[in-house]
Amino acid sequence: MERLIYLKDVVSLDLDAEKCVGCGMCLLVCPHEVFYKNNGSVGIQNRDACMECGACAKNCAAEAISVNSGVGCAAAVINAALGRQNASCCCIDDSQDSPSAQPGGSTCC
Amino acid sequence: MSLPSLEQPFVVGSIPSGAGNLPRVSDSMTWADRLGAYKARWGIGRMHYTVDPGLYALGEPDAEAPVLVTANYKMSFDLLRVAFSGRDAWILVLDTAGINVWCAAGKGTFGTEELARRVESSELAKVVTHRKLILPQLAGPGVEAHRVKKLTGFEVIYGPIRALDLPAFQDNGWKATPKMRLKAFPVRERLALIPMELVPALKGTAVVLFVLVLLSGLLGPGGFWKNILDHGLFTIPAILAALLTGTVLTPLLLPWLPGRAFSTKGLVIGLIGAAIIVISREGSLASWAGRLEGLAWFFLIPAITAYLAMNFTGSSTYTSLSGVRKEMRWAVPVEIGAGLAGLGLWVSSLFLA
Ligand code: SF4
Ligand code: SF4
Numbered sequence: 001m002e003r004l005i006y007l008k009d010v011v012s013l014d015l016d017a018e019k020c021v022g023c024g025m026c027l028l029v030c031p032h033e034v035f036y037k038n039n040g041s042v043g044i045q046n047r048d049a050c051m052e053c054g055a056c057a058k059n060c061a062a063e064a065i066s067v068n069s070g071v072g073c074a075a076a077v078i079n080a081a082l083g084r085q086n087a088s089c090c091c092i093d094d095s096q097d098s099p100s101a102q103p104g105g106s107t108c109c
Numbered sequence: 110m111s112l113p114s115l116e117q118p119f120v121v122g123s124i125p126s127g128a129g130n131l132p133r134v135s136d137s138m139t140w141a142d143r144l145g146a147y148k149a150r151w152g153i154g155r156m157h158y159t160v161d162p163g164l165y166a167l168g169e170p171d172a173e174a175p176v177l178v179t180a181n182y183k184m185s186f187d188l189l190r191v192a193f194s195g196r197d198a199w200i201l202v203l204d205t206a207g208i209n210v211w212c213a214a215g216k217g218t219f220g221t222e223e224l225a226r227r228v229e230s231s232e233l234a235k236v237v238t239h240r241k242l243i244l245p246q247l248a249g250p251g252v253e254a255h256r257v258k259k260l261t262g263f264e265v266i267y268g269p270i271r272a273l274d275l276p277a278f279q280d281n282g283w284k285a286t287p288k289m290r291l292k293a294f295p296v297r298e299r300l301a302l303i304p305m306e307l308v309p310a311l312k313g314t315a316v317v318l319f320v321l322v323l324l325s326g327l328l329g330p331g332g333f334w335k336n337i338l339d340h341g342l343f344t345i346p347a348i349l350a351a352l353l354t355g356t357v358l359t360p361l362l363l364p365w366l367p368g369r370a371f372s373t374k375g376l377v378i379g380l381i382g383a384a385i386i387v388i389s390r391e392g393s394l395a396s397w398a399g400r401l402e403g404l405a406w407f408f409l410i411p412a413i414t415a416y417l418a419m420n421f422t423g424s425s426t427y428t429s430l431s432g433v434r435k436e437m438r439w440a441v442p443v444e445i446g447a448g449l450a451g452l453g454l455w456v457s458s459l460f461l462a
Contacts, residue, residue, distance in 0.1 A: 004294055004425075007369050007432040028267050028285075029249035031292035032427065052429040053215065055249025069250065070430030071215050073423030074371075077430075077437055 003049075011050040012068040015043065019064035026056035026065060113161035113202070118142075119190070124166040127235035133166045136194030138187060146184050158183045159207035164231040168197035172238045175279070177268075178224065179245065180205040180213050185272075192272035196279070199236060203227050214251030221253045225260040234262070243268045243275075243283070246290060294426045299360040302424045306356035310417060314352050317413075318344060321455075328459040340402075340459060347386050351410040354382040355417025363425075371428070372440035375418025379411030386410065402458035408451030416444045 013034070022040045031053065036045040054069025113132055115123055118141060120132040149158045159181050167177075167190055176199045179189045186202060203223050205213035213219035228234070228242070244252060246267045254265035269278050269289035278285055322341040329336025358378050359366065366374035387393060387403040394400050419440055422428040 004364055004427050005369065006428045007435055010432045010435050011429050012431050025254065028290070029246060031247065031249075031270060031290065033287070033291060049427070050429060051427050052431060053250045055214075055247075058251070058253050059249055059255070061255040068431065071423070072425075072428030072430045072433040074419045074433055074437060075423050077433060 005048050006051070006072070008048055011047060011052055012066075013044065013047060013050045013052070013056075014066045016064045016066075017041070017043070019062050020060075021062045021064075023061070025059045025061070029055040029059050031055070111163075113163035113165060117160060119160075119187070120165075124169070126164075126166070127172070128164065128232035131164055131166050131236075134190050134200070136167060136190050138191055142183075142187055146187065149184060160186050160202055162202045162204035162227060164233060164236065165200040165202065166198075167193055167200055168195070170197040170199050172236065174198050174237065175243055176201055176233065176237060176241065177243050177275070178203065178248070179272075180208060180210045180219055182207050182209045182213075185209050188272045189275075192275050196276065199233075201227060201231060201233065201242070210245050211247040211250070214248045217251050219248050220251040221256050221260070224252060224257055228261045228263060240264060241266055245272070246270045246285070247292070292426050294363070296361070298426075299363060302421075303357055303360055305424060306360060306417070306421060307352070310352055310356050314348060318348050321348070324456065325459060328456060330459075330462045336459075340462065343390065347406050347410060348413070350382045350386045351379065351413035352417070354378045354410070355414040356421075358382075359414070359418040359421055360424075363421075370436040370440065371418045371422050371425075372415040372436055372444070375415035376411045376443075378418075379414030380407065382414065383407045383410040396462075398458045398462035401454055401461060405451045405454035405458060408447045408454060410451075412444050412447035412451060415440060415447075419444070 015035075020042055022037070022042050024037055024042065026042065027035045027037055030050075032046065032049040032051060034044060034046045034050045035042055035056070050067070051072060052067055052069050054067055057063075057065040057067050057069065112129055114120075115132050117132070118139070119135050121135045122133045123130040124133045125131075145158060160183050162181050168174075174197045177189060177193065178201045179185050181202045181204055186200070189200060203213075203219055204227070205218045205223070208216070208218065210219055224242075224244075234240075240263045242257070242263045243266050247270055249267060252265060254267070257263060257265050266283055267285075268275060268283075269285045270292055271289070274285070274289045278289065321344040322337055325339075325341035325344065326333040326337045329340050331339065355375060359371070359375055362378065363374065367377055368374050383406050387406055390403075392399070393403055419436065422433050422436070
């Protein structure tokens with residue numbers, strides 16, 4: 001399966017190794033295998049794969065992770081720039097690419 | 110506290126529990142469920158595609174049965190009950206205003222507060238003896254597991270990304286494999302998103318076409334209708350080419366289009382589309398006016414395609430906000446510039462004709 005990676009060297013993700021207690025929670029929630037764990041120490045292995053969803057920072061009880069989270073959606077950026085309320089943004093469902101179930105279905109929220 | 114209604118079409122009975130008679134849900138989809146999903150995909154009445162929040166039973170769950178948490182977007186709920194068919198579980202549905210898990214987590218409606226509130230109001234602690242909640246992994250952007258534990262006493266366990274992997278996740282002792290944790294963007298999923306891109310773009314397309322056809326009639330060398338016949342009608346296949354390259358081919362060919370920025374991918378496929386459209390027009394390059402018009406399409410089509418491709422970032426599953434901002438800093442001026450240049454060339458070609 002091809003691995004899609006967005007722009008290089010742009011994401012705002014940061015991990016403070018001093019604060020990290022190696023609980024591994026960030027590895028569980030990250031949908032893009034951005035972190036690695038090696039002998040109890042956790043680090044970033046795949047920064048460019050990060051989509052800034054913020055799940056890792058939210059679930060790090062030690063507050064070792066910082067990231068400017070948001071949805072990478074051009075329509076939302078345009079709406080915000082135009083000062084529109086309810087900046088609409090499309091994002092994909094937690095979709096099931098199963099043959100039997102209906103494919104995911106995304107929602108403009 | 111109010112229990113979810115028993116009058117919902119997927120409810121097949123009720124089951125007594127420590128928190129009263131809870132609705133038992135079917136573990137299969139009816140044709141009505143499928144039709145509803147289809148309509149939701151094409152944007153027909155999507156806003157009301159919800160189920161009641163609260164606690165439901167799937168199969169014959171007892172006090173030890175797992176608790177699976179999901180959003181009250183009906184498609185998320187349907188996928189879950191079907192994926193876990195033949196097994197017993199409690200399903201806790203959060204009120205996300207009918208929005209799917211990932212999107213709602215990003216907005217915070219599938220979040221710590223709502224989860225804690227729903228655990229409380231459903232009296233979950235009276236229904237099960239264990240203190241564990243299975244959440245979809247993609248709820249992560251909204252939920253702070255450690256705070257949920259503090260607020261409710263329940264431990265959050267992040268399950269697989271896809272509901273489909275839940276049985277394997279259970280059989281594996283509630284442990285996800287690395288593959289279950291990776292959000293891929295396979296062609297099947299990109300295909301399913303095409304209507305979401307195509308349908309909203311139709312309106313703008315119609316407006317652009319109307320304006321171009323009208324301009325051709327007014328500004329061309331001959332009479333109004335002859336102008337439309339000679340110059341206006343060709344805008345239809347040309348603009349449709351831009352629409353299709355931007356909303357169908359870009360999602361479909363995404364991994365194989367060059368460049369990382371979506372606008373780059375759009376520019377490339379737009380240029381190819383323009384080449385095909387211009388070359389396939391008989392005698393188009395015979396006159397100076399024709400050549401100028403052909404050139405106009407080499408600006409207009411890629412500009413539109415790149416813009417539509419850029420908008421696909423919102424539906425993709427791997428673009429970051431920082432990245433999108435960086436892309437837009439150059440892409441928006443390029444798209445507007447190319448669009449205006451194309452329009453100028455096209456209008457000039459009318460005067461020259
Ligand atoms: S969640 Fe935080 S503390 Fe735990 S491993 Fe990740 S960075 Fe370290
Ligand atoms: S922000 Fe999201 S994608 Fe980026 S590292 Fe954290 S969990 Fe992974």
